[in-house]
Amino acid sequence: MTSTALKTQRVLARSAQAAVAAAAVVDVFRAVAVRDHYLHHTGDSLHRSGFMSTVFLNLMTLAIVLFLVWLARSRRKAQELTPRASVPSRGWTIGAWFIPVVNLFVPRRLVLDIGRASSLSWEEERDTALVNLWWVAWVAHALVLVVAGRVAQGSMAFLVVAEALMIAAAVLIGLVIERITVLQSVAFGAAVPVAPQTQT
Structure with a gap:
């Protein structure tokens, strides 16, 4: 793999991390x-909530697109590094995120498979724990939002818990992206021979 391709992957990783972080903060x-x-219906509150919701939706859409592009490219690189590894297909890598119920379990496994196939330096206990923590935070965030919407809409306690989980998930997926990107960069760097220099 060329240095340009590795640099492109690092730029994509940084872009995905930045978009995820921005979406979480917003x-x-x-x-x-x-x-x-919800608590004080006014014209100003309607405008603020609508504006912030629009900004969040746009940022979250960007984050999802960048993350899935990064994930698909990482899957391809993992397959190049370990051809016999159990790496998901490109369609399944992206499609599994949009299938109800399936998207509560399968994406975690996909990320783990890509990570394991990326390098022999994948540390099973530590790296798997990192992916698991991210996934628990992300799924718990979604579940808290569902429960809050049905039984405690407007609750500050639920809001704090949900947003804490959102921030935690954003930080953790940023670390997952960093880990897999670094592993692949090192693996390809070791695999690509250095061209001999000509003496003048």
Whole structure:
């Protein structure tokens, strides 16, 4: 793999991390604005909640797209590094995130498979724990939102828990992205022979 391709992957990883972080931070302000409108219906609160929701939706869409592009490219690189590894297909790598119920379990396994196939330096206990912590935070965030919407809409306690989980999930997926990107960069760096220099 060329140095340009490795650099492109690192730029993509950084972009995905930045978009995820931005979406998580904006989600805090969105949640506060929506709660404020729920408790005090005014024209200003409607405007703020609508504006923050739009900004969050755009950022989250960008984060999802960048993350899935990064994940698909990482899957391809993992397959190049370990052809016989159990690596998911490109379609399944992306499609599994959009299938109800399946998206509660399968994406975690996909990320683990890609990580394991990326390098012999994958540390099973530590790296698997990192992926598991991210997934628990992400799924718990979604479940708290569902419960809060049905039984405690406008609850500050639920809002704090949900947003804490959102921030935690954003930080953890940033670390997962970093880990897999670094492993692949090192693996390809070791696999690509250095061209001999000509003496003048």
